[in-house]
């Protein structure tokens with residue numbers, strides 16, 4: 135049977151899984167030749183690019199081996215590793231789906247926080263990863279620097295200077311195990327358990343959960359069309375020790391922190407010796423107007439701890455992020471980093487450093503910016519006729535990888551999201567992200583993995599079907 139559009143998984147993933155299953159079941163054996171991309175595409179009535187993507191994934195994961203003009207074969211190494219295809223198959227580990235906390239090894243439709251995984255340049259990545267492994271010398275086999283791999287720290291410092299207006303030396307850059315790794319390093323270095331901090335309300339739910347989990351107290355500070363309400367923060371918790379803020383693209387409301395508020399926040403932090411933790415998680419993806427500079431670029435008194443992540447611009451499975459610390463605190467951060475697990479193995483860090491140094495990073499960002507703008511439009515264009523006035527998407531929200539659709543009428547956003555989730559659609563309820571009391575209901579929908587107008591329409595209809603009785 136031909137792979138079909140409109141099923142749970144995109145066609146290339148259906149194809150990829152079929153080959154994996156055939157290998158695991160021993161139907162395809164190590165060394166067997168598989169059809170050429172062209173002939174399989176024509177046989178299954180698929181675009182060549184679809185088959186190519188499935189083959190690229192199978193090759194980069196070690197199932198297939200490309201032999202140039204001699205065609206593509208099931209990797210003979212699968213046999214030498216362990217006899218039957220099943221035991222030899224490289225295993226895809228299950229990983230938690232961000233937000234919904236379910237376990238899945240495929241992106242769920244509308245999943246929040248995921249970049250477009252289908253468009254990631256796997257071939258280039260695999261080549262660089264191979265090369266990094268070959269050229270890393272004995273130093274790379276020693277205990278790594280807990281602040282991260284130096285060439286990557288240098289690449290990040292250069293990138294931030296040019297793209298985000300953040301002037302820093304590589305010594306100020308700490309590579310971390312994602313954004314949460316950065317948060318942990320900050321808390322262990324500058325804060326104490328039970329310290330009070332401002333948290334955007336609504337705000338990124340995992341910041342809240344993480345900080346509460348490690349014993350911080352959080353004061354919910356409202357967000358409006360100018361971002362975090364700094365005045366309200368000063369009224370409600372004037373003696374807070376820190377604030378976590380998403381100034382470029384407030385998560386989840388999508389607004390930017392206005393310049394007067396930025397200046398007021400910096401002034402408050404300077405007066406109170408408080409720390410501003412800037413979470414600049416997806417500033418690369420803005421589809422209208424000029425990119426907004428980071429809050430850190432205005433920080434004359436070194437009160438801002440700048441964090442960002444490779445989860446959005448590359449992929450979250452990497453678990454890499456970074457933190458820029460004030461120059462005067464480098465020693466203190468180094469000391470704390472010595473007692474933490476740090477960013478892990480050098481190999482992925484070296485691969486990212488190569489990816490940046492060779493210009494693939496900049497190219498990838500350019501490509502993804504265009505692609506996401508299209509994918510966002512596909513989703514909005516599909517939602518509008520199907521849901522009409524029931525869902526409202528603010529026109530100003532043209533950034534990031536998710537849309538926030540406000541629910542009109544009496545319907546509860548939790549019921550709406552629950553109904554969608556029970557049909558396999560990873561919609562999030564806005565009220566779940568609020569700390570204080572009720573507010574207007576809305577739903578968060580990731581669009582980065584919606585491959586085109588057709589898929590957007592199929593998913594939208596599924597969503598309509600799932601939620602029509604709510």
Ligand SMILES: Cc1ncc(COP(=O)(O)O)c(C=O)c1O
Pocket residue numbers: 232246247248311312313314315338380385413415442443444445450454455
């Ligand atoms: C607001 C916000 N900050 C940070 C992150 C990245 O976190 P991590 O680096 O742990 O993947 C995300 C990911 O979705 C996010 O939405």
